[in-house]
Amino acid sequence: MSEPERRSSGEVTTSPSCAADTTIGGDVSGSDVTFESMQARASEPHETCSSQHATAELVRGPVDLSTKKEHFDLDSPAPPVTTLVNTLGGMPTASDQAYGALDSHARHPSPVRVAEAPMPVDRRRKIAGFEQIARGHLREAGAPEAIELPVSLVDALEKAWKDADASQVETGGNVVRTYGGTYKLRRSEGGTNRLFEADEHDVGWGETMIGIAHTHPYRKEGLDHGTFSDGDIVNLVDESEPLKFLRSGPFTYAIARTKEFEALVKRHEQAQRIDDLKKAMKKSYNDAFSAFHGAFPDQLEAGVNAICKQFHLVYYQGQGAELRRVGGPSIQ
Ligand SMILES: [Zn+2]
Numbered sequence: 001m002s003e004p005e006r007r008s009s010g011e012v013t014t015s016p017s018c019a020a021d022t023t024i025g026g027d028v029s030g031s032d033v034t035f036e037s038m039q040a041r042a043s044e045p046h047e048t049c050s051s052q053h054a055t056a057e058l059v060r061g062p063v064d065l066s067t068k069k070e071h072f073d074l075d076s077p078a079p080p081v082t083t084l085v086n087t088l089g090g091m092p093t094a095s096d097q098a099y100g101a102l103d104s105h106a107r108h109p110s111p112v113r114v115a116e117a118p119m120p121v122d123r124r125r126k127i128a129g130f131e132q133i134a135r136g137h138l139r140e141a142g143a144p145e146a147i148e149l150p151v152s153l154v155d156a157l158e159k160a161w162k163d164a165d166a167s168q169v170e171t172g173g174n175v176v177r178t179y180g181g182t183y184k185l186r187r188s189e190g191g192t193n194r195l196f197e198a199d200e201h202d203v204g205w206g207e208t209m210i211g212i213a214h215t216h217p218y219r220k221e222g223l224d225h226g227t228f229s230d231g232d233i234v235n236l237v238d239e240s241e242p243l244k245f246l247r248s249g250p251f252t253y254a255i256a257r258t259k260e261f262e263a264l265v266k267r268h269e270q271a272q273r274i275d276d277l278k279k280a281m282k283k284s285y286n287d288a289f290s291a292f293h294g295a296f297p298d299q300l301e302a303g304v305n306a307i308c309k310q311f312h313l314v315y316y317q318g319q320g321a322e323l324r325r326v327g328g329p330s331i332q
Contacts, residue, residue: 176204
């Protein structure tokens with residue numbers, strides 16, 4: 001089989017999600033470089049590595065978040081479920097709906113409450129954390145430290161990943177919240193070996209778009225994972241969903257928009273300087289990518305951390321259902 005083309009022809013405005021969109025030059029409108037050239041660039045000597053040490057902490061080991069601001073006070077008694085959910089903003093206050101939100105994480109939701117064992121407080125907070133960011137309007141200072149994805153979404157991402165790994169074609173779709181408060185992934189076609197182009201209009205009746213999810217299969221390159229490309233993140237400027245998901249290897253990644261990011265986009269739109277914002281975001285990513293000495297996946301991590309920190313985006317990462325905040329404005 002001939003070697004497939006590894007770069008994307010997609011433009012930023014079409015909202016493609018693809019690692020091959022990553023360029024080194026920082027010019028949004030210019031020609032992108034290929035995956036190979038990125039890897040070649042990775043082995044070149046670097047003039048500076050000012051960001052590498054901080055990023056290495058994020059890439060190579062668990063982050064000590066004990067001193068960071070937390071959305072919930074972990075030492076305080078657990079508030080009742082209705083109180084937790086009512087802090088999320090814009091949610092119904094009826095207790096049955098609050099339970100419904102939590103039930104969306106259960107593999108087998110049951111209407112019987114009395115016989116159920118109480119959910120651990122820590123888990124409630126993580127579930128509430130996901131509900132918080134999935135409903136948008138997140139302030140960066142209030143970003144939860146950890147979130148728990150609904151089982152339905154974890155299973156769907158696992159399936160998408162297995163399909164991608166088997167075919168070496170990027171898979172994905174739209175993560176939506178149903179009328180009943182559950183979450184699901186609406187898979188769609190449109191992937192190539194280095195591109196997944198989402199159809200943001202693929203949302204069913206009563207469903208709310210939460211975010212695009214796609215995969216990065218890198219086995220042909222000898223890699224088992226790799227996080228968001230610069231193109232994946234710059235596309236957030238043209239999108240409106242509160243979250244973006246990525247599955248690659250054993251890892252699930254998510255980026256949450258914030259009110260601060262929305263304000264940044266709005267200011268640039270009003271000044272008709274939206275392309276300047278995209279160029280600046282791309283440059284932030286690629287400067288950190290180039291400055292980091294390490295393997296390709298670690299360089300990608302450096303890029304994501306840099307762009308999230310500078311542009312008010314919150315970066316989550318983990319395996320299975322639990323994702324932890326590993327980057328963003330409040331992470332030093
Ligand atoms: Zn991608």
